[in-house]
Amino acid sequence: MSATNELRADHVQVRRLEKIVFKCAEELKDGADIPLSDLTKITIIISEFVDTIHHSREEDSYFPCVASYDSLKDEIHKFLVEHEFGRNVARKIHHHLKRWKAGQDAREPVSRYLKTYAIFLNDHLNKENKFFDDAEANVLSKEEETDMYEQYRSIFAVVKKVEDMIKEIDFLENQPWFKN
Template sequence: MSATDTLREDHRQIRRLGKVVDVCQRRLYAGGDVPLEDIRRITVVIAEFLDAVHYSREENSYFACVAGYGTLQEEIRKFMIEHEFGRRIARSITIHLNRWGQGHDSREPVARFLRTYSIYLADHLSKEDAFFDAASESVLQPEEEREMYEQFRAVVAVSRKMDAMVREIDHLERQPWCSESS
C-alpha cells in the first residue's frame, strides 16, 4: 500500500459520509425528521476525520512532498483554499445545529449548509482523485509513497480515530432516516 492508496481509501469513506450528508439534507428539506444527535455525529465525523486526519495527511505530508518537486503547486494552493472552505461550511453547520438544539428554528440553515457540504465534497474529491493520479504517476517516487504510508500508519491514535469514524459512518448509514426514502 502507498500514501496515495491510503488517501484514496480515505476518499472512499468520505464518499460514504457524503451520501449520508446528502440524504440528511434532502430529508430535512422534504420536511422529514433527522435526530439532532445524528446530525451532531455527522459534524463530529467531519471535524475528527476529514479535518483532523484526512486534511492533515494531505496538507502536512502529501502536498508538502509533491510541492517539493516544484510541480502541481497551483493545484495544491486551490486544494488548501477548498479545505478552508470546507472547514467554514462545517463550522456553519455546527453553529446552526447548536442554535436548533437551543430551540431556535434553524432547520433550514442546517439543511442548506449540509447541502453545500455535500456538493463541496463531491466536487473536491473528484478533483483530488485526478490530482492523486498525476502525483503518483509523474511526481512521487515509490520509496516516497512507502515512507509517507509508514508515517500515516505510525500514528496509532489516528488509526484508532479512523476506526471510530468508520463505525460512526456505519451507524449513520443504518439509521432509519438514512435508509428510508424521504
C-alpha cells in the same frame, strides 16, 4: 500500500459521508425528523475525520512532498483554499445545529449548509482523485510513497480514530432516515 492509496482509502469513506450528508440535507428539507444526535455525529465525523485526519495528512505531508518537486503547486493551492472553504461550511453547520439544539428553528440553514458541504465534497473528491493519479504517476517515488504511508500508519491513535469514524459512518448508514 502507498500514501496515495491510503488517501484514496480515506476518500472511499468520505464519499460514504458525502452520501449521508446529502441524504440528511434532503430529508431535513422535506420535513423529516432526524435525531439531533445523528446530526451531531455528522459534524463530529466532518471535524475529526475529514478535517483533522484526512486534510491534515494531505496538508502536512502529501502536498508538501509533491510541491517539493516544483510540481502541481497551482493545484495544491486550490486544494488548500477548498479545504478552508469546507471548514467554513462545517463551522456554519455546527453553528446552526447549536442554535437548533438551543430551541431556535434552524432546520433550514442546517439543511442548506449540509447540502453545500455534500456538493463541496463531491467536487473536491473528484478533483483530488485526479490529482492523486497525476502525483503518483509523475511525481512521487515508491520510497516517498512508502515513507509517507508508514508515517500515516505509525500513529496508532489516528488509525484507531479512523476505525471509530468508520463505525460512526456505518451507524448513520443504518438509520431509518438514511435508508428511506
